[in-house]
Amino acid sequence: MKEHTKSILIKIVIVEPIGELNLGNIARLCANFEVDELRLVAPRCNLISKESQRMALRGIKYLKNAGIYSNLLDAIQDCSRVVATCGRIDHGEIPLHSSKNALQWLLETESSKPIAIVFGREDRGLTNSELQMAQKVISLKTSEKYPSLNLSHAVAIILHQLNHFRETSNSEERTRKCDPASAKELNDFLEDAKNLLLEIGFLYPHTERARMEKIKGLLQRGETRSEEVSLIRGIVRQVRWFSNKNNQQINRRD
Numbered sequence: 001m002k003e004h005t006k007s008i009l010i011k012i013v014i015v016e017p018i019g020e021l022n023l024g025n026i027a028r029l030c031a032n033f034e035v036d037e038l039r040l041v042a043p044r045c046n047l048i049s050k051e052s053q054r055m056a057l058r059g060i061k062y063l064k065n066a067g068i069y070s071n072l073l074d075a076i077q078d079c080s081r082v083v084a085t086c087g088r089i090d091h092g093e094i095p096l097h098s099s100k101n102a103l104q105w106l107l108e109t110e111s112s113k114p115i116a117i118v119f120g121r122e123d124r125g126l127t128n129s130e131l132q133m134a135q136k137v138i139s140l141k142t143s144e145k146y147p148s149l150n151l152s153h154a155v156a157i158i159l160h161q162l163n164h165f166r167e168t169s170n171s172e173e174r175t176r177k178c179d180p181a182s183a184k185e186l187n188d189f190l191e192d193a194k195n196l197l198l199e200i201g202f203l204y205p206h207t208e209r210a211r212m213e214k215i216k217g218l219l220q221r222g223e224t225r226s227e228e229v230s231l232i233r234g235i236v237r238q239v240r241w242f243s244n245k246n247n248q249q250i251n252r253r254d
Contacts, residue, residue, distance in 0.1 A: 008107065009036040009114035010162070012155065013075050015130065016121045018044045023063065024055025025152035031059035033159040036114060039067040039075045072118065072130050077184040080111035084118040084134035085154060087125050087147065093217060094131050102136040103162045111179045117158060122151045132216050133183040135223060180223040189233045190216055196240050 012035050017023050023045060030038050046052065047063045056063055069075035076082050083102045086094070097105075106115045118134060120126035131137050140157060142149055149157075181189075194212050197203040203211055219229075 007112070008109065008166075011035070011037050011039050011076075011079060011114050011116040012159075013039045013041065013072070013116050013118040014043075014151070015041040015072055015118065015126060016044055017151070018122055019151070020045045020049045020052040021055050022122065022150070022152045023047065024052035024059075026155050027052070027056035027059035027062040027066075029059070029152065029155050029159055030062040031057075033163050035062070035159070037065070037067060038062040039069060039116075041069050041072050041075050043068065072126075072133055073183055073187060076116045076118065076133060077182060078113060079116040079182065080109050080113035080179040081106050081115045082118060082134040082183060083116070083136045083138060084126055084131050085120065085158065086131055086137050086139045087120070087149060087154075093214070094128060094137055095217075095221065096139050097136045099138045099140065099158065099161055100165075102138045103158070104165050105136060106162070107165055109179055113179070117162070119151060119155060128213070132213060132220065133187070135180050135220050178225050180220075181226045181229040185226055185229050186216065186219060186224070189229050189236070190219075192233055192236050196236050199240070200243065 010033075012026065012030055014023070014026065017026075017040060023040075023043075027038060029035075040047070047066060048060075052063055053060055067075070083106055086096065106117070109115055118126065118130070120130070138158075140149060140154060190212055193215070194203065194208060198205070198208060
C-alpha cells in the first residue's frame with residue numbers, strides 16, 4: 001500500500017443513531033476496516049449497552065472513544081473531503097455520484113486532514129441541508145421492490161468498497177487534486193452572502209433557503225477551494241462596506 005493511502009484518516013459519521021445492535025455492528029466494522037474514528041451526531045441510544053458491546057466485539061474501543069457532536073457541521077468541520085450517503089429518491093436537485101467515483105475521489109486528497117463518510121438516521125436518512133454539507137452524495141442501488149438497506153449493512157458495503165479502492169491504489173497512480181473548502185468554511189461564507197443578498201433585496205425571506213441551496217450546490221459541484229471561498233467572501237464584505245458607506249453619506253445629506 002502506498003504511503004499516502006496509509007496516512008489517510010477515515011472518520012465514519014452516524015447521525016442520530018437509534019439502534020444499539022446496529023451501532024455495535026458498525027463499531028465492529030470500524031475495527032475490521034481500520035477506520036480512524038467513529039463519530040456520532042446526537043445519538044439516541046446507549047453507546048455501551050450490553051447489546052452494542054456484544055455486537056462490537058473487538059470494535060468496542062470505537063464505542064468507548066466515539067466522538068459525540070450536537071450537529072453534523074461540527075462533526076465534519078476538520079475534514080478535507082466529505083461523502084454523504086442517501087437512501088431517498090426525493091433529494092431534490094442534489095446530484096448523486098456512483099460509489100466508485102465518490103470513494104476514489106475521497107482517496108485523492110493531498111491534505112493531512114481526515115476524510116469523512118456520513119450516514120443518516122435509520123428511519124429517515126439525512127436531510128437535504130445535511131446532504132449539502134458533503135461535496136459528493138452517493139446512493140447504493142438496491143431492488144426497487146425493497147430499496148431500504150439496514151444502516152450497518154450500508155456501512156459494511158461502503159467500507160468494503162473503500163478498502164478495495166485503497167488496495168488497488170498499490171498498482172494505480174492517482175491524480176492528486178486540491179481539496180475543496182471545508183463544510184464550515186463554505187457554511188460561514190454562505191451565511192455572510194445570504195445576509196448581504198437579503199440586505200440589497202436580491203433575496204426575500206420566503207425564498208432565501210431555496211436560492212441559497214442552489215448557490216451552495218453550485219459551489220459544491222465546482223469543488224471550490226478554501227482560497228477561492230476566501231476571495232469571494234472578501235468581495236462580499238467589500239460590497240457590504242461600500243453599500244453601508246453610501247447609505248451613511250445619503251443619510252447625512254438628508
